[in-house]
Amino acid sequence: MRLAVISFTRAGAVWCRRLVRHFRERGAVCEGYLLPRFLAPDEAGQSKDCQEEITEGLFPLTESVGDWTGKQFFQRDGLIYIGAVGIAVRAVAPCLRDKLTDPAVVVMDETGHYVISLLSGHVGGANDLTRTVAEICGAEPVVTTATDRQGKTAIDVWASERRLLMGDRRQARKVSASLLEEKPVGFFSEFPLEEELPAGYLYGLAGESNVWITVRKQPKPEELLLAKLFEEGRLLRLIPCILAVGVGCRRGVAKAQIEDQVRQTLEKANLDRHGVACIASIDIKKNEEGICLLAREWGVPFVTFTAERLEQVSGFVSESAFVRQVTGTGNVCERAALAGAGAGGSLLVEKQAKDGVTVAVAAGRWNGRRI
Numbered sequence: 001m002r003l004a005v006i007s008f009t010r011a012g013a014v015w016c017r018r019l020v021r022h023f024r025e026r027g028a029v030c031e032g033y034l035l036p037r038f039l040a041p042d043e044a045g046q047s048k049d050c051q052e053e054i055t056e057g058l059f060p061l062t063e064s065v066g067d068w069t070g071k072q073f074f075q076r077d078g079l080i081y082i083g084a085v086g087i088a089v090r091a092v093a094p095c096l097r098d099k100l101t102d103p104a105v106v107v108m109d110e111t112g113h114y115v116i117s118l119l120s121g122h123v124g125g126a127n128d129l130t131r132t133v134a135e136i137c138g139a140e141p142v143v144t145t146a147t148d149r150q151g152k153t154a155i156d157v158w159a160s161e162r163r164l165l166m167g168d169r170r171q172a173r174k175v176s177a178s179l180l181e182e183k184p185v186g187f188f189s190e191f192p193l194e195e196e197l198p199a200g201y202l203y204g205l206a207g208e209s210n211v212w213i214t215v216r217k218q219p220k221p222e223e224l225l226l227a228k229l230f231e232e233g234r235l236l237r238l239i240p241c242i243l244a245v246g247v248g249c250r251r252g253v254a255k256a257q258i259e260d261q262v263r264q265t266l267e268k269a270n271l272d273r274h275g276v277a278c279i280a281s282i283d284i285k286k287n288e289e290g291i292c293l294l295a296r297e298w299g300v301p302f303v304t305f306t307a308e309r310l311e312q313v314s315g316f317v318s319e320s321a322f323v324r325q326v327t328g329t330g331n332v333c334e335r336a337a338l339a340g341a342g343a344g345g346s347l348l349v350e351k352q353a354k355d356g357v358t359v360a361v362a363a364g365r366w367n368g369r370r371i
Contacts, residue, residue: 002076003023005030007032019032022136034061066094070095077103102120105118115134166236171233174236184205189214215240241277244276244277244339246333246336249288251288278300279294279300334351
């Protein structure tokens with residue numbers, strides 16, 4: 001976890017030091033920013049205005065809180081302000097983008113009485129961070145999100161803890177509204193769940209709002225209940241990132257051509273691009289510019305395997321004598337997809353070839369356990 005703490009007063013500096021020390025001792029990347037007069041040590045190794053031992057990870061605050069926030073906001077998982085709520089609100093306001101991507105923002109008063117979850121309480125983890133800071137400082141946590149106040153399990157929290165992406169945030173709001181109104185939420189999954197569902201969710205039964213764990217973009221027509229719920233706009237898809245896209249190509253094929261083939265393959269198979277966890281190929285393609293650029297743009301790793309490793313992949317794959325002669329294995333894209341999916345993976349889409357690009361898709365395992 002990457003955290004930054006900022007304080008503005010002598011009393012706040014004490015709490016800043018304590019929090020930085022605590023989080024760093026527990027392995028977090030945490031930096032604290034104090035006004036210079038509360039940071040500079042005297043000859044005894046202490047600060048004249050803040051009688052605490054010197055703590056690693058402390059830096060002088062030499063810019064406005066707005067400028068500091070602008071730099072930290074997009075680099076941190078959480079920001080902790082020790083001071084007035086208004087200071088934090090005005091500082092973060094220009095940076096706000098989306099509840100799914102904004103960092104956690106927490107505010108504690110300089111006396112250490114209250115810790116407030118200000119922003120990104122659920123997905124960003126501000127509610128949990130608030131409780132942690134409160135425990136460290138002996139303060140009272142203040143959490144205002146409705147599902148937390150009523151003891152409900154918000155679907156965005158449940159999904160985030162299991163590395164699931166939400167297909168439609170509007171549907172997520174409907175699910176939360178149903179829970180708050182004591183209306184059961186239907187729950188469906190293409191994958192086995194190894195944990196019990198929280199109260200308010202009914203497995204295999206339809207509710208006014210419903211959740212479906214899947215890598216597909218929509219149900220099949222023969223899946224009558226799911227298809228009906230999807231058509232009526234009552235189905236929230238939660239997408240596990242478990243798809244491995246295996247790619248083979250001629251040398252020098254453009255990124256746009258590779259991407260077009262990958263997108264067409266996923267679309268034809270009714271698979272959601274957001275479920276892609278990696279792009280995979282043989283190691284002789286590790287510097288192939290088109291594949292590297294595609295992986296970078298999609299924000300997924302590009303993993304490669306030796307021909308010997310690909311030959312060890314189990315399961316039926318198509319074979320080509322020409323490909324074996326050139327690469328040392330009879331099939332690159334299918335074997336790479338299975339290798340990228342990991343143990344227990346299964347091939348969802350067999351080799352699709354067009355204009356010198358071959359693509360296959362495999363799915364890894366998702367067990368539903370909280371991370």
